[in-house]
Amino acid sequence: MFVYRCRHCGVEVGRLPKTDHIKRRLGFTELSVEEQHTMLQDGPAGETYVQCICESCQEALAVSPEFHQLERFIQ
Numbered sequence: 001m002f003v004y005r006c007r008h009c010g011v012e013v014g015r016l017p018k019t020d021h022i023k024r025r026l027g028f029t030e031l032s033v034e035e036q037h038t039m040l041q042d043g044p045a046g047e048t049y050v051q052c053i054c055e056s057c058q059e060a061l062a063v064s065p066e067f068h069q070l071e072r073f074i075q
């Protein structure tokens, strides 16, 4: 399973089956190894977490760009 998780608040956005068709559709086959390491994280049960952004965080970012700086500060 690909599990989409918001990289800002950690909420699960959605799941997709881990098939070659889906991988191609998502463009994962075209990512460099480094990009895959950044975007994809393997979970303990063989699932792969995909970093994305949920709607509410996207809205928050659109409203306040400082949110970006805050995130960098926390990390």
Ligand SMILES: [Zn+2]
Pocket: 006, 007, 008, 009, 010, 011, 053, 054, 055, 056, 057, 058
């Ligand atoms: Zn979020």
